[in-house]
Amino acid sequence: MPRGKPLRARSTLLLGAFCSLGCSGSQSALAPAGRQAERLANLFWGLTIGTAIVWLVVVGLALYATYFARAPLSWKGGRKLIIGGGIALPSVVLAGLLSYSLAMLPDLLAAAPAGALTVRVTGHQWWWRVQYTLAEQTVELANEIHLPVGRPVEFQLQSTDVIHSFWIPSLGGKVDMIPGRSTRLLLEPTRVGTYRGVCAEYCGTSHAIMSFVVVVEPEPDFERWLATQAQPAAEVEGGELRVGAQAFASHGCGACHAVRGTSAGGEIGPDLTHVGGRQSIAAGLSPVSAATLASFIARPSALKPGVHMPTFGMLPAEDIRLIGLYLEGLK
Ligand code: CUA
Numbered sequence: 001m002p003r004g005k006p007l008r009a010r011s012t013l014l015l016g017a018f019c020s021l022g023c024s025g026s027q028s029a030l031a032p033a034g035r036q037a038e039r040l041a042n043l044f045w046g047l048t049i050g051t052a053i054v055w056l057v058v059v060g061l062a063l064y065a066t067y068f069a070r071a072p073l074s075w076k077g078g079r080k081l082i083i084g085g086g087i088a089l090p091s092v093v094l095a096g097l098l099s100y101s102l103a104m105l106p107d108l109l110a111a112a113p114a115g116a117l118t119v120r121v122t123g124h125q126w127w128w129r130v131q132y133t134l135a136e137q138t139v140e141l142a143n144e145i146h147l148p149v150g151r152p153v154e155f156q157l158q159s160t161d162v163i164h165s166f167w168i169p170s171l172g173g174k175v176d177m178i179p180g181r182s183t184r185l186l187l188e189p190t191r192v193g194t195y196r197g198v199c200a201e202y203c204g205t206s207h208a209i210m211s212f213v214v215v216v217e218p219e220p221d222f223e224r225w226l227a228t229q230a231q232p233a234a235e236v237e238g239g240e241l242r243v244g245a246q247a248f249a250s251h252g253c254g255a256c257h258a259v260r261g262t263s264a265g266g267e268i269g270p271d272l273t274h275v276g277g278r279q280s281i282a283a284g285l286s287p288v289s290a291a292t293l294a295s296f297i298a299r300p301s302a303l304k305p306g307v308h309m310p311t312f313g314m315l316p317a318e319d320i321r322l323i324g325l326y327l328e329g330l331k
Contacts, residue, residue, distance in 0.1 A: 026196045029169040033191035033216065036172030039104055050097050061085070108173065112154035112186055119145060120156045123164030123177040125203060125308065126210040127270055127283040132226060139230045140258070142270030143212045143283045148222035149192050155185040165201035168214050174200045189216040196284070205306030211284030232261025233273050233330050244326025247319040251312070259330065269309060277331040282307075294324030 032038040122129040159177040167174030175185040199210040254264025260273040286292040300309040
């Protein structure tokens with residue numbers, strides 16, 4: 001078989017995989033699920049088509065000059081070509097493309113309209129603190145955001161350690177989270193679905209394991225979810241769950257983590273009140289289960305290098321298993 005064939009097949013496969021990964025899925029800026037993302041996708045296609053036309057014209061002229069031009073241009077003709085093709089045309093084309101992209105700015109920077117939802121998100125090495133402010137209380141969770149479809153949401157973004165960058169590619173552009181400052185981002189989801197958000201600024205060893213889940217759902221489902229999140233943790237029943245809850249308390253987990261409705265009121269690590277109902281643990285590291293929770297407690301830094309949570313592998317294995325079971329039950 002000629003050598004070129006497998007190479008060509010591999011390149012085609014690679015290009016196909018690249019396109020299917022980049023143009024669809026839960027984390028693609030080219031499969032918009034929000035008003036701002038739609039505008040950015042249009043900008044991408046507008047600029048791509050515009051620059052492709054410019055490229056084709058330039059390559060066409062170069063080919064023409066190389067293979068078909070019979071004689072060199074006169075001095076006057078050459079000067080006209082330089083002024084027209086080298087100064088006037090690029091100025092007009094670039095000014096056109098620039099105005100097209102700048103025209104979007106006022107909309108992307110607009111103030112939050114009345115009735116917009118406010119969600120405060122704080123970046124930590126390497127997880128996200130998420131807070132919804134209700135009339136009488138602040139509801140806190142981690143690494144998961146729910147949004148009602150069709151309602152604008154203003155994210156208030158901050159960081160407590162280094163610079164992170166908050167990005168939900170399917171919903172819109174990204175904004176840096178800067179220690180000591182508050183930045184904002186206005187988004188409006190238009191399509192129900194589950195999307196992936198990421199940190200888009202290198203922020204240390206586990207930067208690549210700093211993602212979050214965004215669930216866009218109809219308003220009644222969102223209200224129901226938020227009401228559940230606002231509740232304290234349900235009373236644990238007897239048996240292993242109760243022993244797990246006691247192990248959680250006696251080993252001092254509550255010094256860093258809060259479980260509302262219990263004596264655990266720590267504010268350093270993620271709020272665990274409804275951790276069992278979330279889709280992932282440790283900012284997108286693994287799905288939630290008693291086993292994944294237990295293995296994270298036993299060896300956090302082996303699974304998430306550099307993580308600030310200390311290793312608890314010295315606890316009795318049975319206690320770690322029961323704590324995992326208790327946390328999984330916190331729906
Ligand atoms: Cu946080 Cu990268």
